Amino acid sequence: MAARKRAANRYYSGPPSDHFDGTLFFNPDGKPPGRFADLLKWQLSGERAKWPAANPSPFHQARPDERVDSGALRLTMVGHSSLLIQTAGLNILTDPVWSQRVSPLSFAGPKRVNAPGIAFSQLPPIDLVLVSHNHYDHLDLATLKRLKATHDPLVITPLGNDAIIDAAVPGMRLSAHDWGDRIDLGKDAAVHVEPVHHWSARGTRDRRMALWAGFVVETPSAKIYFAGDTGFHGGANYRLMAEKHGGFRLAILPIGAYEPRWFMEPQHQNPEEAVQGMKLCNAAHAAGCHWGTFQLTNEPIDEPARKLAEALDAERLPRERFRALRPGEAWDVPAA
Template identity: 80%
Template sequence: MAAGPKGANRYYGGPASDHFDGSLFFNPGGKPPGRFIDLLRWQFSGNRAKWPAAWPSPYPPAKPDGRVEGDALRLTMVGHASLLIQTAGLNILTDPVWSERTSPFSFAGPKRVNAPGIAFGDLPPIDIVLVSHNHYDHLDLATLKRLKESHDPLMITPLGNDAIIGRAAPGMRLSVHDWGDRVDVGSGAAIHIEPAHHWSARGGRDRRMALWAGFVIETADSKVYFAGDTGFHDGINYRLMADKHGGFRLAILPIGAYEPRWFMAPQHQNPEEAVQGMTLCNAAHAAGCHWGTFHLTDEPIDEPAMKLAEALAAEGLPETCFRAMRPGEVWDVPNTL
């Protein structure tokens, strides 16, 4: 962990690398986020599909068991990019958001259209929280403070995000890392921090000051890849994951928030690209997230699931191997590797 912020970066100060120029993080060989004028062009295009005010999940809220032991792997969808992963006696949350809005304001901004798939009070003991980056639909300080008070989990996140989380939740057990780092979490399990093609910001003056990442959860029996929020980036990171890890029992991949492509493609993959990513990283199964809870982009609410089914059919893959997860849905993932 770096000694502290310096220069223009309020979150992180450390040596330059292939993805940090000494002041800001960047995607090697990739594309930065769009310019403000491009954002305005998109926002005023008038092409955003109308979403319903409420879109309840067909699944009732889940009430997870306390622990899942051995080589069993259970995945429960909370909503958007928030999932509960239970395996090898560990309970792991990804990008937990229980708030009503993903916004710096309690009265404005994207509002959830379905309830969390697990009521906060029904969570089992949470051991580890993975926070991929600092956008409001992934880093929800109100939820992190609740988790600190109720569960005191180990929080694993990329460089710079500790400056944000630590101020809001004093005493949070933070483990902050660069791409390529490994964190041993006991019982032979480890968390790997891996590249994603994205960006970061909490406002208009802190773009790319904190790092973004995906994660690999490694146990004695299998590996799970949580890609975080990512553009496809010609499949570069998926190939890297296959080369480094061999393959995955499960990949948790974003399938939503992808339209319009001229603006979103570098940072948000679409369902067709997610299917390619599943194949490229050698995942036996995949779970689709980042869709159907918060209205962030132009596509209709149900389009990601339909496009995912079409992409699987085009590749001759069964729909059962890649699920577009809905809140409350529970999946006991087979171990077929």
């Protein structure tokens, strides 16, 4: 406990646990986010690669089917960590962001370098939204307002994020959960909220006041693991997913925003670690996200995809097992 009295948690109040000390959430046996001095050291290093102002996807904007057959699994990349999952008659969005910037400011901050892979008006009926944590590149209130107005989906999110969303989008259907919770969706489908190694903040005074998580979507024909945003953490959470769920038809894993390693390693895995994660969680196929749309860190725009291919080759794994998806790209994922 710091010498000065801690500010009360503005988002969540509950009993202490192995990842909540009564005020703040934390990663068990993990590493906290870097200090402000470390952030300044990184930002002033001058080592950031220059991204193009525009980097259009080679794929046209997708026009998804309204639904897919119960045994099928179709994944369409919107951009960054926003993907459309269609399976078992369900349409699910992960961390939906259609805004031009991922920032508290409309005129500054990381700006989109390619259009969303699905035009908002072309979305099929959205049943469910998974919001992994409250960083601006994952929790976009402007997009959630649009989804509420046009689709009225259920939003599943970790503890505390519901307070942020409810204050900005009154009436949105929210379901907030702790690690380990299971949410039944009916028709033998469920969502599990699972631990990842990350952190949260919307500003300078709410760090770690809301929880972060990944999700497992379970249907009769597929188990899908969406890791949200995570550091590798020695593979601990990937091993846990294999032990708990057995394996996955598809894992959606972050592969970008990892440089410089001295600052990013605890919170953002790199492509080599993502390949190890795919193996450890026993995923038959994987899709790479969290790259190529918003410049958040130092690496060149195309490096994550190149490093992913090199890591797969080094492990003698077929490149088609783990695809670095581009906006508008759709993938009918084979059965495991």
